[in-house]
Each structure stands twice: as structure tokens, then as C-alpha cells.
Amino acid sequence: MLRLQQVSWVLLALFCALSIIYLSSAASTPIYRYEILHTYPHDPQAFTQGLIYDQGSLYESTGLRGQSSLRRVALTTGKLLQIHHLPYRYFAEGLTLRDNQLIQITWQEQTGFIYDSQSFQPLGKFTYDTEGWGLTHDDKYLIMSDGSDNIYFLDPLSFVPVKRIQVRDRGQPISKLNELEYVDGQIWANIWGSNCIAKIAPKTGRVTAWINLKGLRSPSLAANPNAVLNGIAYDREQKRLYVTGKLWSELFEIKLIPGLEGQICF
Numbered sequence: 001m002l003r004l005q006q007v008s009w010v011l012l013a014l015f016c017a018l019s020i021i022y023l024s025s026a027a028s029t030p031i032y033r034y035e036i037l038h039t040y041p042h043d044p045q046a047f048t049q050g051l052i053y054d055q056g057s058l059y060e061s062t063g064l065r066g067q068s069s070l071r072r073v074a075l076t077t078g079k080l081l082q083i084h085h086l087p088y089r090y091f092a093e094g095l096t097l098r099d100n101q102l103i104q105i106t107w108q109e110q111t112g113f114i115y116d117s118q119s120f121q122p123l124g125k126f127t128y129d130t131e132g133w134g135l136t137h138d139d140k141y142l143i144m145s146d147g148s149d150n151i152y153f154l155d156p157l158s159f160v161p162v163k164r165i166q167v168r169d170r171g172q173p174i175s176k177l178n179e180l181e182y183v184d185g186q187i188w189a190n191i192w193g194s195n196c197i198a199k200i201a202p203k204t205g206r207v208t209a210w211i212n213l214k215g216l217r218s219p220s221l222a223a224n225p226n227a228v229l230n231g232i233a234y235d236r237e238q239k240r241l242y243v244t245g246k247l248w249s250e251l252f253e254i255k256l257i258p259g260l261e262g263q264i265c266f
């Protein structure tokens with residue numbers, strides 16, 4: 001009888017251990033919700049494709065043919081301070097600022113542009129083989145999305161892709177990766193057409209957390225399928241986070257809060 005009891009305890013312990021392993025492997029990815037800290041004006045004509053912050057100003061890349069531009073905008077007033085218009089054939093997309101140079105990519109034209117960050121004077125251009133959606137950089141590489149589940153790391157001088165990660169959440173491919181921002185060692189990506197931003201581990205492509213920004217977009221834009229969340233800018237010095245969307249009349253400084261049950265992104 002004693003031996004039977006011992007076997008039962010061993011089996012129970014084994015069952016518990018296997019259950020813990022199963023539950024932890026199936027555990028959901030953490031989800032953050034948000035709190036609005038400040039609301040600022042944003043040009044409702046701006047089809048935002050790239051957004052960055054540097055020393056008190058926002059730099060923005062806007063898309064659509066005939067309306068594509070590079071802009072410097074005052075954060076608190078939304079006032080347009082400087083603009084460079086792209087030729088009609090280019091549909092501008094992601095934007096990043098590195099070593100006093102603004103780098104802007106285009107959607108299907110496979111062309112990137114380099115500008116002096118002060119004067120917006122064009123300094124050169126480069127080409128790539130994929131579509132261009134989002135752009136950011138870390139200490140070593142330019143980091144680019146193309147609307148798929150791939151993220152490419154480009155040499156910042158030659159613009160040649162040197163490595164690629166595939167973005168996965170618990171093994172599931174996450175595609176439509178759009179506007180990017182490198183924030184405290186992770187790549188943040190807007191998912192096109194959704195309320196969600198993925199936080200991505202740059203070495204593995206694993207989604208480490210979701211940010212659900214449901215409710216941030218003005219209800220007046222609900223009928224416009226193009227007016228989606230797109231634009232993440234991070235102030236590294238003050239650790240401030242700004243987000244907006246295409247054709248949104250507002251730009252928000254937000255704070256992240258650990259999520260509630262049921263706030264699922266995907």
C-alpha cells in the first residue's frame with residue numbers, strides 16, 4: 001500500500017511539472033495599455049510614414065504620390081518649420097536620423113534618400129531590392145521593414161543588407177511591420193492596419209510584448225481605412241514616447257501601463 005501511495009505522489013508531481021511547462025510555453029505575450037500624458041496638434045493632411053524626435057523637434061516623412069515630403073515640425077504647436085518635397089514619382093516612407101543625416105526610404109521605388117539634417121540639402125541616394133516601409137537604426141545598423149514579417153539590418157555606409165530577422169509571436173509570423181523605432185534595445189513596430197505596436201527582440205525577432213493603443217484614434221477617422229496608427233518617436237534623453245497616425249489631427253505623448261486581461265492584439 002505504501003509503495004502504491006509513493007507511486008501516486010510521483011505521478012502527481014510529474015503531472016504538475018508537465019502542466020507548468022505546458023502553461024508557461026503557451027503563456028500569452030505581455031500586453032501594455034496606455035495613458036495619455038500630453039496631446040499636441042498634428043497636421044491632418046500629413047500621411048505619416050516616418051516619425052522621429054530630436055532636440056525639441058519632430059521630423060516626419062509623409063507619403064502619397066505628389067504629397068510626399070520630409071518635414072521638421074515643432075512638437076508643442078505642430079507648426080511646420082521646414083519642408084522638402086519629393087518628386088511626384090516617389091511615395092515616401094520610413095525615416096531615421098543618424099550622424100546628422102536624415103535617411104528616408106520610399107515604398108515601391110526601391111530608392112532611399114540622404115539629407116543634411118539641418119538644411120535638408122540632399123546628399124545622395126541609395127537603392128534596395130525590397131519594398132520600403134519603416135526605418136530606424138541601432139548603434140551599428142540601419143533597421144528596415146518592408147511590410148512582411150522580415151526586418152533587415154543594413155550597413156549604414158554601403159546600405160547593403162547584412163542580416164535579417166523574422167518576427168514571431170509564440171511561433172506565429174507577424175507581418176505588416178510598418179513604422180519603426182529603436183527604443184532601449186528593442187525594435188518597436190507599428191502593425192499596419194491595427195491598433196498595435198510590437199516590441200521585438202533584435203537578435204531573435206521574438207515579440208516580447210504588445211502595446212495596444214485602441215481608442216487613441218479620433219472616432220471621426222473611423223470611416224477612413226487609411227487613417228491608421230503609424231508613427232513612433234522616442235526622446236532618448238527624456239525617455240518620452242510620442243505616437244500619431246496617418247491624417248490624425250493629434251499627436252500624443254503616452255505612458256505605458258501593464259495591460260489588463262482581454263486586451264489582445266493578435
Ligand SMILES: [Ca+2]
Pocket residue numbers: 050051052135136179180181231232233
Ligand atoms: Ca520612428
